[in-house]
Amino acid sequence: MTDPLRVALAGLGTVGGGVIRLLDANRDLIARRAGRAIEIVAVSARDRSKDRGVDLSRFDWVDDTTALARSDADVVVELIGGSDGPALTLARATLGAGKAFVTANKAMLAHHGLELGEAAEAAGVALKFEAAVAGGIPVIKGLREGAAANEIARVYGILNGTCNFILSKMEAEGRDFAEVLAEAQALGYAEADPSFDIDGVDAAHKLSILASIAFGTRPAFGDVAASGIRHLLGADIAEAAALGYRVRLLGLAEAGPNGLFQRVHPHLVPLDHPLAHVTGSLNAVVAEGNFVGRLLFQGAGAGDGPTASAVVADLIDIARGEFGPPFAMPVASLAAAPKADSGERRGRAYLRFTVADKVGVLAEIAAAMRDAGVSIESLIQRGASGEGSVLVAIVTHEGPERSVAQALEKLRGSQSLIGQPMWMHILG
Amino acid sequence: MTDPLRVALAGLGTVGGGVIRLLDANRDLIARRAGRAIEIVAVSARDRSKDRGVDLSRFDWVDDTTALARSDADVVVELIGGSDGPALTLARATLGAGKAFVTANKAMLAHHGLELGEAAEAAGVALKFEAAVAGGIPVIKGLREGAAANEIARVYGILNGTCNFILSKMEAEGRDFAEVLAEAQALGYAEADPSFDIDGVDAAHKLSILASIAFGTRPAFGDVAASGIRHLLGADIAEAAALGYRVRLLGLAEAGPNGLFQRVHPHLVPLDHPLAHVTGSLNAVVAEGNFVGRLLFQGAGAGDGPTASAVVADLIDIARGEFGPPFAMPVASLAAAPKADSGERRGRAYLRFTVADKVGVLAEIAAAMRDAGVSIESLIQRGASGEGSVLVAIVTHEGPERSVAQALEKLRGSQSLIGQPMWMHILG
The missing domain is CATH 3.30.360.10 (Dihydrodipicolinate Reductase; domain 2)
Incomplete structure (x- = not known):
């Protein structure tokens, strides 16, 4: 068996504590599966004195989180959160130092994922983030690898x-x-x-x-x-x-x-x-x-156990040497897709209006639909709970979303409507 | 981009045809994701003349399937089926020749998986079989990697x-x-x-x-x-x-x-x-x-498209170099777990008897349950469709399966029962 994978952990909230508990509880099993032990060597968090229900005395405590990037760990796990600030500083420093980086931080990836992906590729190290999407569910892996042979429609x-x-x-x-x-x-x-x-x-x-x-x-x-x-x-x-x-x-x-x-x-x-x-x-x-x-x-999409499960799955991949470009292909090959116009999309819609209980309201709504070319599949009008208001719920036939938007635009500012209409799409 | 991954394909039934169609349809996407092209170089099947709806003239046709193991392919894909025979011969020859092997053959893996896993490990090559279980669903990967941090209870x-x-x-x-x-x-x-x-x-x-x-x-x-x-x-x-x-x-x-x-x-x-x-x-x-x-x-657990999707996902893993021990850990570390006795398991059961419509049958069944210590949660007796027979359906309280087996043993050979009782477990 080769050397242990040495891990530095930044952030000791519920998920950080979960990662420590998981690595304790499933230590032997993980070593068998990963082909080597996975060991936390250093930790960092804001408050050293806080009781987190796990024994931290085994680990180096590092006050300056960013210093984890310069520790002798092979991987830094970031569980601090926040799109910028200490998390981003740590990510940049870690990848810059040529160490692997594992994170559950969706906000940071959504805003800076491309930059971090490039840094990881330049350094030839892993950047993994299974826990960032849908918690314990291995859906990043499912898409990146399990469904990799497919063109995905949606x-x-x-x-x-x-x-x-x-x-x-x-x-x-x-x-x-x-x-x-x-x-x-x-x-x-x-x-x-x-x-x-x-x-x-x-x-x-x-x-x-x-x-x-x-x-x-x-x-x-x-x-x-x-x-x-x-x-x-x-x-x-x-x-x-x-x-x-x-x-x-x-x-x-x-x-x-x-x-x-x-x-x-x-x-x-x-x-x-x-x-x-x-x-x-x-x-x-x-x-x-x-x-x-x-x-x-x-x-489970959240919680300390499921999220820790995803974080440690990433660590096992790294311990096994089974990782590649963070976004499934090199950042340089990722296309810059234009934003598609929602008006072009076709679908069925649910529209609900809260309206004043007076003559002519239904005619006004129906006329707006007709004028925008929205075809109504069903309409239900119901008295609402005793405030002189009425609910009108409409389901449309399939049509372009632009038409629905136009109909709602026509009704905007109408004296008959109470509050904003609710528009929901029907999954087809 | 590095050299293409060269694939030899054994078996050109619906799944084999699906693999060829998939690699044609998603060629560019797969090359971007895998970091290199995946190319079929040789094929083999029983009947060369059969029209399979795909152009095979691009590939070397090999009459002797086992000879694919000696071709210049990097990977052999086996879609012949059968636990033994040509599939097993090919698997042994391929791994023996130090080539990677991908298969959808659950029967062969169930019977000879351990031997093949050892051969793959000895050769340091991939043995992958995502398509063997649940077709297109990446569940082997989900367990081997996605859930790898967990002790699995069931x-x-x-x-x-x-x-x-x-x-x-x-x-x-x-x-x-x-x-x-x-x-x-x-x-x-x-x-x-x-x-x-x-x-x-x-x-x-x-x-x-x-x-x-x-x-x-x-x-x-x-x-x-x-x-x-x-x-x-x-x-x-x-x-x-x-x-x-x-x-x-x-x-x-x-x-x-x-x-x-x-x-x-x-x-x-x-x-x-x-x-x-x-x-x-x-x-x-x-x-x-x-x-x-x-x-x-x-x-989708079957069908040419989903199964081909799983086969090619394995090929992409191999092209990326992201593979390890076939059974998630080296064969030598797999435990030989004894078979657990089902009698020890506790659960609720559904029991259905088809019985003759005569006095005393219910008492006989109820007595057998009582004598075996099976506690009845509900019992329904219904006349069956006009043949003088009656259905008795019982749901038991939670208890050991041994007791249910004993009750059924007591009733075995009873003149009141028509055919075998049906025993189903209730998923808890």
Whole structure:
């Protein structure tokens, strides 16, 4: 057996602690599988005195995190977080020093992945980030290697466990978003500032990484059209259910003749689609390949155990010497795909309006649809809960998204509408 | 870019044709991803004159398949099938000649995997077989690499698409096994001799390979207790549905203190489990790891496109130089796990008896259960379709399988029973 793989660990939050516990618990098994031991030699975090429930006295404590890049470790694992700041400084220093780098940091990869990928390639070392997307699910590997023989038409999935937890709870209990969010926060399932999760930013970070690997394109986080679940009503979920759908926040990336389309948005998912059955805080990713067809990867998208599992899987790959270009192909061969115009996309839509309960509102909405060329498949009008307002839920026939946008534009500022309409795409 | 990876292809059935079509269709993409081109240089099959819908004139035709091992290819791909015979001869010759070997042949791996793994390790070359288990789904990779940091408690799944197709159809249409099998055969979804599929042999081959990789044990096909779906009635599926379950043929392997338990058997799967929603000819595999929790991999388990996708994924790994020991760790470190006794396992069971419609039958069954210490959770007796027979369906409380076996032993030869009882395990 060859020398151990020496690891320096930056960041000792829940995931950092999980990595230490995992390497302790599965030490022998990992050595057998990796062909060599994997040993943490140095750690660094902000607060040395904090009790993390694991014995840190075995490791060198390094106060200056960046100094890990100059340690005698073979690999630095970054679990600090944040797109810039100490994480980025450490990444640059580590790769610059010719050491391998493993991270769970989706924000940093979404913003600086290309630069870091180039640095890793220049140094001939590994840059791995399985834990950055969908936690414990080996979906980076699934796309980079498992589906590598395929041209991928689209990749999509449930990439944020907090949102899926909230949606599942809204669905099961018939409650509105704000109420469920407050409860999720009280239980620690959602952050005090939940915006990154519920507004789709976190999912957009992950989607941009997945898309790069699936399509061989440069990560383009800025091109992801992201919205979240903040404006969903319990009534939207109930209407969707009545129509045979469940509501899921999907990140979806699609390669087409006009470029790369990337979106994070709540979707209606038909009950016969596996994503409709992904509940609670689980994540799941679907890739559609031209030979393999539809592949699904599902599991825990967050948490210390699953995330540590992905981090250590990367370390095992490195220990085995089984790694290549971080983005599946050299950065220089990644295409700079233009952002595809969503107006060109065709699909069916769910539209929900909250309107004043007065004469002529339905005619106004119907006229806007007609004028924009949107064909209505079904329309339901229901009295809302005792405030003089009414819900109108429409499902359209398949058509260009541009027409729906035009119809909504026509209705903008209408005195009949209360608040913003809700537009969800129906997964086809 | 380095030299192309030169491939010799043995077997030009549907999968062989699929591999050629895939390498043609996705040629440039694969070269970008693999860092080099992948080129077929030689082919061999039984009948040179057969029209396979692909242009073979570009390749060297080799009449003697074994001679591919001496060709100037870097890798031989074996798509002939059969546990012994020409496939095994070719495998031995190829690895003996120090060339990499890729195969979709689960029967050969189940019987001779250890020998071939040793030969590959001795030669320092790749032996890869992603296509041998669950077709296009990268589940070998998922276990070998994606879940590598985990101690796996159990691995189980839907490993035979023909059986799942038949079960889904029985479920959707309320029909009996024999009728649906005949239809599946007429449509080409089931073989003329369907025994390998419907009696669980094919799934057992695959399970023994999965178990080896999941648990670090020697493949032990002979230790798989396999039965199939031949004796299932439409009524079993209906009773299961009434109880909130779907019937799936599962291969399940579990590591315990008393050894390795491996079984292929129809199971009742609760509706809130993802495998309950895997319909048609799809496959799906679940692995439960001590840190990652439950991972699910789902997709097409057969067919030329998906299988070719897995074969070429292996070739891309080889082209990238990203491969290691075939069974995730060197053959010498694989443990020879004893076969665990199923009697020790605890679980809930579904038991169905077809009985004569006469006084005292129920008392006889109930007495046998009581005497063996089997606790009954629910019992339904229904008149069967007009033949003077009655169905008795029992769900037991959790208990040792030994007790259920004892109860059935007591009832063996009873004049009241018509045919064999059906015993299914309830997935817990």
